[in-house]
Each structure stands twice: as C-alpha cells, then as structure tokens.
Amino acid sequence: MQSRKPKSLKIANMAAVLELLRTTHRASIAEISVRINLSKTTVRKILDNYIEAGLVISVGKGESTDEGGKRPELFAFNKNHGYVISLHVTPEMLLSVITDLNADITHSKIIMLDRQVHVLQVVRFLAEAIREFSAGKNASGERLIGVVIALPGLVDCDRGMSIYSPHYPSWGRNVPLKQMLIAELGADFAAPIFMDCVNRYQAFAELEKGRAPDRGSFLIIDALDEGLGGGMVFSGSIQRGSQCLCGEIGHMILSPNDETSCICGARGCFEAMVSAKRVLRLVRDGHAANRGSSLFDGCAPQQVTLERVSECAAAGDEFARALIEDVAGWYALGLNNIVMVSDPELIVLQGVYTRAGDYFVERVRARMSELGGLPDVEKQVRVEYSTMGDERGAVGAAAFVICNHFRSGHSDRAAVLSLDGGQRRPPVDGVTPEPAVSSSAQ
Ligand SMILES: [Zn+2]
Incomplete structure (x- = not known):
C-alpha cells in the first residue's frame, strides 16, 4: 500500500538515509531508524529501493545486542556504483x-x-x-x-x-x-x-575529508614551490567574490618596496616573499657564512630546494631555521591581515611548508601573537597543518x-556548498539519480 506522505517528504527521507550511509561506514536498520527518526519499516523499504538501484549494499552482520538478539544486517553506501x-x-x-x-x-x-x-x-x-x-x-x-x-x-x-x-x-x-x-x-x-x-x-577537501568544521569559517593556505593560494569558507559556504578574486591572497602586497618581484609583475606580494625563488636566493647569499649548515651536506648551494630547507629546519639546522623564521614572519603578517578581514576559526596550512614540521607552525603562531593590530583582543584563530597529501x-x-550529484536538487552552486544548521544538506536525488545540474555544470 502506498504511503500518503507527501512526495517531498518521501524524497527527503530517502535522501537522509543515503546521506547517513554516505557519511557513515556502515549501519543497521535499527541504527538508521534511531539516527534519523524513521520507523524500521520505512527504513527497510528505502534500503530495498537503494539496493535495487545499486547504491546501497548489504555488508554482513553486526554484533548482537546486549539482550542476545539476532545479529543485525549491516548496510553501506556502494562507493563503486x-x-x-x-x-x-x-x-x-x-x-x-x-x-x-x-x-x-x-x-x-x-x-x-x-x-x-x-x-x-x-x-x-x-x-x-x-x-x-x-x-x-x-x-x-x-x-x-x-x-x-x-x-x-x-x-x-x-x-x-x-x-x-x-x-x-x-x-x-x-x-x-x-x-x-x-x-x-x-x-x-x-x-x-x-x-x-x-x-x-x-x-572543499578539508570540509569533506580533512580538518575543517562542518559549518563555520575557515580558510586554507596552500604554498607551492612558486605560488600561494587560499580557499575561504564563511559559515560553511565557499567564497568566490564578485569577480572570482576571493582567495587570491598570494597577491596581497605585504612589502611594496621590496626588491622581490612576483610572478604577477608586482613587488612584495605574499607569495613572492615566501616563494622558493626568494628563499633559494637567500640560501645562495648565505652560503659563504653558513658553510657548516646541513643544507650543503653533499648539496651545492644551487641545488638546494625549498623542500630541503623545510626538512633541514625540521631537523634543527640553524641556518635553515633562520630562513624558515623569515618565511614564518611573512606568513604571520599575511595571515594576521586575513584574520582581521574574515575572522576565521581555523586556518589550515597546506603545501610545501608543512614539511618544516612543528617548528614552522609554532613560529607562525608565535609571530602572529607578537603582531600588533588590536593587541588587547585575543584572536583565537587556530593555525594547523592539513592532514591531506599532494592529491588534495x-x-x-x-x-x-x-556532493553536488547527491544533493542535485539544489541547483544553486552556493546551496551545494552550504551546510545548513550543522547538518549536511540532504540529497534530493532519488533512487535512480540523474546527472547533476548546477550553475557550474554544462
Ligand atoms: Zn603577485
């Protein structure tokens, strides 16, 4: 017999079950029923539909209950669908x-x-x-x-x-x-x-698989050998700005009179001040005075890489630490300015400087707290390394x-990226999903 529930409610219930399974390793009917407040019968019907469509699979039996009941069947999202x-x-x-x-x-x-x-x-x-x-x-x-x-x-x-x-x-x-x-x-x-x-x-990777809070404001700063970019999330929504400039923090000018030119043509940009090009110039300039540095163990000054500087600093080399200290100072200045604009709760550092380990991130934190700018206000932003690798x-x-595919009823890009009231937006995709259509899709 057909339920008299409105279609939208049915779809929302189906969506909630799929979203729970997508974000949970595996679950029994009883667990799903409790967690999204649906009857076991309804959950069973929904699961049957998804199993028929290939989106959900049975993955064996769980532990029996304390009362010694039957071991419940467990279900999982079929990631290979x-x-x-x-x-x-x-x-x-x-x-x-x-x-x-x-x-x-x-x-x-x-x-x-x-x-x-x-x-x-x-x-x-x-x-x-x-x-x-x-x-x-x-x-x-x-x-x-x-x-x-x-x-x-x-x-x-x-x-x-x-x-x-x-x-x-x-x-x-x-x-x-x-x-x-x-x-x-x-x-x-x-x-x-x-x-x-x-x-x-x-x-988005940090939201789905990394350190970022489910809702809230955070940013990622990614440093390459040459290049520094940011991704900004306010209240769970990724920011693009009026002309897609949002996050182009690498080209915030921190030292306009500096001799260091940036790939963009300006001088003293954030990314230029922390770039491999500049750090390696400082390596070559400092070679004569730091011949004993482990940076030069079996490595000519011209062959030193930014990665090597980061690793030697993490290992305690004094000259490498001085170079990283300089970079940490520019990072602190850049991040402090961003904090005053966007007030994030978390800054996630990605990229090459993560290889400088605890030393670097602790120096960035210390230099940020030493900076002025409303010195009486305790800025509580956390600065942490990403746990994600080069494929982030x-x-x-x-x-x-x-996420767009399974929440494709939200045709607006921002809706796809937003997280509502701490809950991930439910998919409204049915049992037989159609290709996602969003404003950024073709
Ligand atoms: Zn620039």
Missing part, C-alpha cells in the same frame, strides 16, 4: 585521477607540462585523459557522474573560463576552457563538467562533484 574523473592542472603537471564515490583515488596518471604549453594542447591532454579513463571503465558498468577540472589562477566557474593564470601566461585572458573541452570531446559526451580554481576544491586538489574536486 559510479566514478568521477578529476583533472588537476598544477603549475608543473596535469594530474588525472579516477575516484570512487567516496572521492578515494582508484587510478592516476601524470603528464608533465611546460610553462609555455599551448592552451589547445592542454585541452587535448584533458580530453585524452577523459576518453582513456572512461573507456577503461566501460566494461565495469560503473557510471561516470561527472568530470571536474581544477585550475591554477583565476577561474570563473559559472562560465567555465580561465580568467588569468600567472603560471601559464601564454594561455592569455578569459580562455573559455570548458567550451573548448566540450568541443574537443564531441557532442556524444554527456557527463556534466565542472571547473574552478583548485584552492576552492582544496578547501583532485580529491577535493571529486568530492565536490559527488
């Missing part, structure tokens, strides 16, 4: 990955990119990876729920456009990358395609596509 192709264009390479529906990488491939690589060539590389990956998946019957491109530089996600990429200046401005990719893939290609600045996806951009991008 579909897959995502996530393509991250870094300043050095194209990292292409396939993820399951938990945004865990199941396959990856790297193509190195030259700084002068033509944008058409990049589009061809992207299309080749998509074709190769989806052809390889054809036999498994898994469904491609979306393709996502994470780019460096300024990106207009609504128009699928690279506004400007300082790392690839030859691309030019306002490049309609998504349109070009769709043309290259041909009319038969039907999966939705998403595109945004990688730092926003890296922030690709993983965050895939997680974005998956």
Whole structure:
C-alpha cells in the first residue's frame, strides 16, 4: 500500500538515509531508524529501493545486542556504483585521477607540462585523459557522474573560463576552457563538467575529508614551490567574490618596496616573499657564512630546494631555521591581515611548508601573537597543518562533484556548498539519480 506522505517528504527521507550511509561506514536498520527518526519499516523499504538501484549494499552482520538478539544486517553506501574523473592542472603537471564515490583515488596518471604549453594542447591532454579513463571503465558498468577540472589562477566557474593564470601566461585572458573541452570531446559526451580554481576544491577537501568544521569559517593556505593560494569558507559556504578574486591572497602586497618581484609583475606580494625563488636566493647569499649548515651536506648551494630547507629546519639546522623564521614572519603578517578581514576559526596550512614540521607552525603562531593590530583582543584563530597529501586538489574536486550529484536538487552552486544548521544538506536525488545540474555544470 502506498504511503500518503507527501512526495517531498518521501524524497527527503530517502535522501537522509543515503546521506547517513554516505557519511557513515556502515549501519543497521535499527541504527538508521534511531539516527534519523524513521520507523524500521520505512527504513527497510528505502534500503530495498537503494539496493535495487545499486547504491546501497548489504555488508554482513553486526554484533548482537546486549539482550542476545539476532545479529543485525549491516548496510553501506556502494562507493563503486559510479566514478568521477578529476583533472588537476598544477603549475608543473596535469594530474588525472579516477575516484570512487567516496572521492578515494582508484587510478592516476601524470603528464608533465611546460610553462609555455599551448592552451589547445592542454585541452587535448584533458580530453585524452577523459576518453582513456572512461573507456577503461566501460566494461565495469560503473557510471561516470561527472568530470571536474581544477585550475591554477583565476577561474570563473559559472562560465567555465580561465580568467588569468600567472603560471601559464601564454594561455592569455578569459580562455573559455570548458567550451573548448566540450568541443574537443564531441557532442556524444554527456557527463556534466565542472571547473574552478583548485584552492576552492582544496578547501572543499578539508570540509569533506580533512580538518575543517562542518559549518563555520575557515580558510586554507596552500604554498607551492612558486605560488600561494587560499580557499575561504564563511559559515560553511565557499567564497568566490564578485569577480572570482576571493582567495587570491598570494597577491596581497605585504612589502611594496621590496626588491622581490612576483610572478604577477608586482613587488612584495605574499607569495613572492615566501616563494622558493626568494628563499633559494637567500640560501645562495648565505652560503659563504653558513658553510657548516646541513643544507650543503653533499648539496651545492644551487641545488638546494625549498623542500630541503623545510626538512633541514625540521631537523634543527640553524641556518635553515633562520630562513624558515623569515618565511614564518611573512606568513604571520599575511595571515594576521586575513584574520582581521574574515575572522576565521581555523586556518589550515597546506603545501610545501608543512614539511618544516612543528617548528614552522609554532613560529607562525608565535609571530602572529607578537603582531600588533588590536593587541588587547585575543584572536583565537587556530593555525594547523592539513592532514591531506599532494592529491588534495583532485580529491577535493571529486568530492565536490559527488556532493553536488547527491544533493542535485539544489541547483544553486552556493546551496551545494552550504551546510545548513550543522547538518549536511540532504540529497534530493532519488533512487535512480540523474546527472547533476548546477550553475557550474554544462
Ligand atoms: Zn603577485
């Protein structure tokens, strides 16, 4: 007999069950029933529908209750029901990955990119990876729920456009990358395609799999050998700003009279002051006075890398620590300014300086607290390292596509990214989900 509950309520109940299973390892009918306040009969019916559609699987029996009852059947979200192709264009390479529906990488491939690589060539590389990956998946019957491109530089996600990429200046401005990719893939290609600045996806990665609080305000700061970007989340919602500039903290000018020029053409930008180029210049300049430094053990001054400086500092080398102290000072200045604008509860540090270990993050915290600017106000922001690895951009991008897919009734991008009252927004996708449609999808 059909329930008389309104359709929207039924859909919401189904959505709540799927979301619970997506965010829980495994659960019994009784547990689901208690956690989302539905009768066991209703939960059973919903699970049957999802099992038939392939989205939920039975994963064996749990422990029996204290009263010695029957061992309950356990259910889990079927992460292998579909897959995502996530393509991250870094300043050095194209990292292409396939993820399951938990945004865990199941396959990856790297193509190195030259700084002068033509944008058409990049589009061809992207299309080749998509074709190769989806052809390889054809036999498994898994469904491609979306393709996502994470780019460096300024990106207009609504128009699928690279506004400007300082790392690839030859691309030019306002490049309609998504349109070009769709043309290259041909009319038969039907999966939705998403595109945004990688730092926003890296922030999403922290929301879904990392340190970030479920709701609330935080930011990620990602430092590469050359380049520093940010992803800002206010009250659970990723920020883009009026012209997609939000998070371009690398080009906040901290030292306008400094001789250090930035990749963008200005002087004294945050990213220039903490860049490998500047630190390695200081290494070479300091070589004569610091010959005993472990930085130079079996390594010529010209061969020292930023990673080596970070690692030697973590190991206690005095000269490396002095260099990292300088960087920590610029970080503190940059972060302190951002705190006064956005008042986050957490700043997550990602990237190359995480290799400098506790020493670096403790110095950043100390230098921040030494800075003025409302000195009588205790600024309670936490500064912590990310626990995510080098794939954080690709993983965050895939997680974005998956969340969008399972919450696709929210066609607005911001709604997809928002978290409501501490609860993750429920999917309104039914048993047989359709391709997600959002303002950033094709
Ligand atoms: Zn700059």
